Amino acid sequence: MSGILNSSIGRKxxxxxxxxxxxFFLLQHFAINILxxxxxxxxxxxxxxxxxxxxxxxxxxxxxxxxxxxxxxxxFILELKNRSARKVSYAKNNGAANSSWMSRNMIWSGLxxxxxxxxxxxxxxxxEINTKFIDGDWSGLxxxxxxxxxxLQHKFxxxxxxxxxxxAFIFLALHLLxxxxxxxQSVGANNKYTxxxxxxxxxxxxxxxxxxxxxxxxxxxxxxxx
Amino acid sequence: MNMNLxxxxxxxxxxxxxxxMVDYKVSDISPDMxxxxxxxxxxxxxxxxxxxxxxxxHDCREGICGMCSxxxxxxxxxxxxxxxxxxxxxxxxxxxxxxxxxxxRATAFPVIKDLIVDRSSFDRIQHAGGFISVNTxxxxxxxxxxxxNKEDADTAFEAATCIGCGACVATCKNSSAMLFVGAKxxxxxxxxxxxxxxxxxxxxxxxxxxxxxxxxxxxxGACEIECPKGISLENIARMNSEYLKASLKG
Numbered sequence: 001m002s003g004i005l006n007s008s009i010g011r012k013x014x015x016x017x018x019x020x021x022x023x024f025f026l027l028q029h030f031a032i033n034i035l036x037x038x039x040x041x042x043x044x045x046x047x048x049x050x051x052x053x054x055x056x057x058x059x060x061x062x063x064x065x066x067x068x069x070x071x072x073x074x075x076f077i078l079e080l081k082n083r084s085a086r087k088v089s090y091a092k093n094n095g096a097a098n099s100s101w102m103s104r105n106m107i108w109s110g111l112x113x114x115x116x117x118x119x120x121x122x123x124x125x126x127x128e129i130n131t132k133f134i135d136g137d138w139s140g141l142x143x144x145x146x147x148x149x150x151x152l153q154h155k156f157x158x159x160x161x162x163x164x165x166x167x168a169f170i171f172l173a174l175h176l177l178x179x180x181x182x183x184x185q186s187v188g189a190n191n192k193y194t195x196x197x198x199x200x201x202x203x204x205x206x207x208x209x210x211x212x213x214x215x216x217x218x219x220x221x222x223x224x225x226x
Numbered sequence: 227m228n229m230n231l232x233x234x235x236x237x238x239x240x241x242x243x244x245x246x247m248v249d250y251k252v253s254d255i256s257p258d259m260x261x262x263x264x265x266x267x268x269x270x271x272x273x274x275x276x277x278x279x280x281x282x283x284h285d286c287r288e289g290i291c292g293m294c295s296x297x298x299x300x301x302x303x304x305x306x307x308x309x310x311x312x313x314x315x316x317x318x319x320x321x322x323x324x325x326x327x328x329x330x331r332a333t334a335f336p337v338i339k340d341l342i343v344d345r346s347s348f349d350r351i352q353h354a355g356g357f358i359s360v361n362t363x364x365x366x367x368x369x370x371x372x373x374x375n376k377e378d379a380d381t382a383f384e385a386a387t388c389i390g391c392g393a394c395v396a397t398c399k400n401s402s403a404m405l406f407v408g409a410k411x412x413x414x415x416x417x418x419x420x421x422x423x424x425x426x427x428x429x430x431x432x433x434x435x436x437x438x439x440x441x442x443x444x445x446x447g448a449c450e451i452e453c454p455k456g457i458s459l460e461n462i463a464r465m466n467s468e469y470l471k472a473s474l475k476g
Contacts, residue, residue, distance in 0.1 A: 008404075008442045009432055009469045078442050082400035085333050085441030091234070091247055092326040094300030095399065098451035104399055106444060182445035188467025190460045 011078060016186035018071040019179055023204070025064055030208055033215050036152055044146035051128065051148075052138055072114055079107045102178040109175040116168030123155050156219035165216040169209040176205035229255045229321040233268065235280055236328045238337050241344075245337065247326075257317035261304060262287060262294065264316055265327075281340040287312040289454060292389030295396065296341055297328040302393035302452045310391060310454045330396035334403070334438045345392050347438040348406060352390075354434035355427035356410045358419050369419060378416045385412035387455045394449035394457070400441030405449040407435050408461035415468050425472040432469055 004010035032050065035043040050056050095104050102109070131137050140146055156162050180201035184194070230253045238245030252268050259267075262284050269279035285293035294311040298304035304314040319325060327341065335343040360366060374382075386409070394405035411428050414420025420427070443462060450459045 004470075004473045007432055007469070007473075008402075008436050008440075009466050010473070012442060012466065013470060078444070082402075082441040082444070085401035085439055086331050087333055088331055090297060090300065090328055090331055091236075092300040092328070093297075095448070097301055097305070098397060098448040099399075099446035103444065103446035178445070185445045185459065185463050186443075186466060188463045188465075188470060190463030 011074060012186040015071065015074050015078065016183040018067050018074070019183040021063075021067045022071060023176070023180065023183075025067070026208055030211050034211060036149060037215060037218050040149040043152075044140075044148050047148035048140040048146060051132070051140060068117065072110070075107065075110050100178060102174045103182070106175060106178060109171045112168060112171035113175060116164070116171070119161075119164060119168075123161075124151070127151075153219050153223065156216055157223045159220070162216050162220040166213050169212045169216075172212075173205055173209035176209070177202065180205050227257070227321060228253075229257065229316065229319065229323070231255055231264075231319065231322075232324040234324060234326045235341070236337075237280070237340055238329075239339065241336055241338055255316055257315065259316045260287070260312055261296070261298070261314040261316065262312050281338075281342050283342050284312060289313045290389065292391040295330045295343065295345075295392060297330060297396055299326055302330065302397040303391075303454055307451070308454060308456055310389075310393075313454075330392050332392075332395045332401035332440065334401065334440050335392060335395060343392075345390070347440075348390050348392065348403070350438065351403070351407060351431050351434045352410065355423065355430040356414075358414060358423060360419075372418050374417060381460075382413050382416040385409040385416070385457065385461050388413075388453075388457050389455060391454060393452050393454060395440065397448045397452040398441065398443070399446060399448070400444055402443040402449070403435050403438070403440040404443040404462045404465065405453060405457055405459070407431050408463075408465040409457045411465045411468055412461040415464060424468065425475050428465060428468045428472045429476060432465070 005014060032043065032046045035046055140148065142150065156165075181194075181198050184190070184197060184201075189197075230251070233250045233252060234247050235250060236245060237248045250268055250272075252264065252271070255264050255267065262282070265280060265282060272279045283293045283295055285291040287294075289310045289312060292310070294303075296303065296311045298311065298314070303309060303311045305318055306314050329335075329337050329341045329343045330345075332343075334347040335345055338344050388406060388409035390406060392406070395401050395403050398405075411431060414427060415424055445459070445462075447459060450457065
């Protein structure tokens with residue numbers, strides 16, 4: 001058991017577990033963000049709850065940060081190991097004949113998502129950590145009202161930021177289109193339910209990023225058209 | 227109609243030579259020839275010119291032995307499906323085509339000469355656990371005396387049709403051997419005769435696979451598409467779950 005993470009299958013398994021966790025987190029993140037379209041008040045309340053509820057802040061948030069870092073670091077380790085497994089490349093290789101673009105380019109879609117995570121942290125997470133842990137302000141208020149919805153709207157005033165978010169979500173969709181079902185295969189689940197699961201995975205991989213794109217574009221257009 | 231072709235072939239004198247692609251012309255190639263027969267024609271030309279013939283692996287020439295390899299126009303065993311290189315026919319190509327022919331590429335499959343690679347890493351994986359121990363002292367029990375579920379027997383048989391050619395490794399972008407090892411683990415994991423050594427088998431075979439320097443599977447599915455015997459990805463999933471169970475036990 002101790003050496004499991006040193007084996008190729010153990011690393012795949014760990015990669016898949018972190019992927020499951022991140023996919024669940026993504027769903028939860030989307031469920032809260034979509035509230036900003038339908039009910040700013042509910043979005044504010046949900047955001048304040050998530051931002052101040054101690055189990056979320058002190059247990060789930062550190063697990064999430066660890067999950068994100070682990071997934072990226074393990075992804076890089078696997079990529080380096082895989083590259084060393086073929087030191088001489090083919091003069092002619094027809095990868096498209098037997099595999100999808102998404103499956104062959106997980107490292108590139110992953111790097112695009114990593115760059116986005118950096119931007120997203122700069123936009124929302126670092127200011128939030130600063131307000132709560134440096135300034136010590138846990139009220140969630142600005143000028144007597146909840147600040148979360150206004151902060152969200154303000155970020156999407158910029159054309160460039162909105163475009164960057166849309167591009168990042170397209171890469172997220174490409175990553176998930178392979179990653180969702182790949183994670184199940186890695187934990188040894190390939191059976192009579194696989195076909196149905198593949199369909200669900202494709203729907204998840206398209207609908208969740210599309211939903212995030214809708215939220216970003218909705219707030220941007222609200223600003224542009226107002 | 228017979229064809230005139232340009233061949234771009236990897237030539238490498240020995241394991242330590244750097245190697246390079248060399249162009250050759252062959253003419254009057256019948257579409258009914260097999261790919262290996264076309265290479266025989268080329269080699270006859272080269273021998274007649276006192277040049278070194280192109281070294282390539284072959285044996286049964288009927289898709290059973292797993293000896294022939296070759297990466298043809300960017301695909302293991304060439305552009306057709308469910309076949310080995312010896313079963314590839316020249317009718318898959320057109321007059322005037324340029325065909326690129328390379329050895330299977332993987333750190334664990336070092337080139338010996340030209341298009342021949344050393345696939346003994348597969349043998350070492352098999353030695354690590356691809357067997358069952360049976361008493362052959364005269365009291366051997368007939369395997370058919372043990373009832374086996376029909377579905378399991380069929381699935382085990384399908385896994386056992388792997389001929390160990392290495393196309394899965396050659397075609398995988400990570401040079402992963404997991405389809406091969408998955409098939410070898412599965413063929414015993416599904417049968418009662420394989421249960422006694424099941425834990426050690428999967429742990430030892432995976433360890434040997436990793437030690438040989440094969441890459442990690444990222445589930446692109448390319449191996450399943452290019453496998454001449456249609457070995458399914460289900461075998462990798464089965465190996466994964468067998469490995470996890472074995473790791474928890476061990």
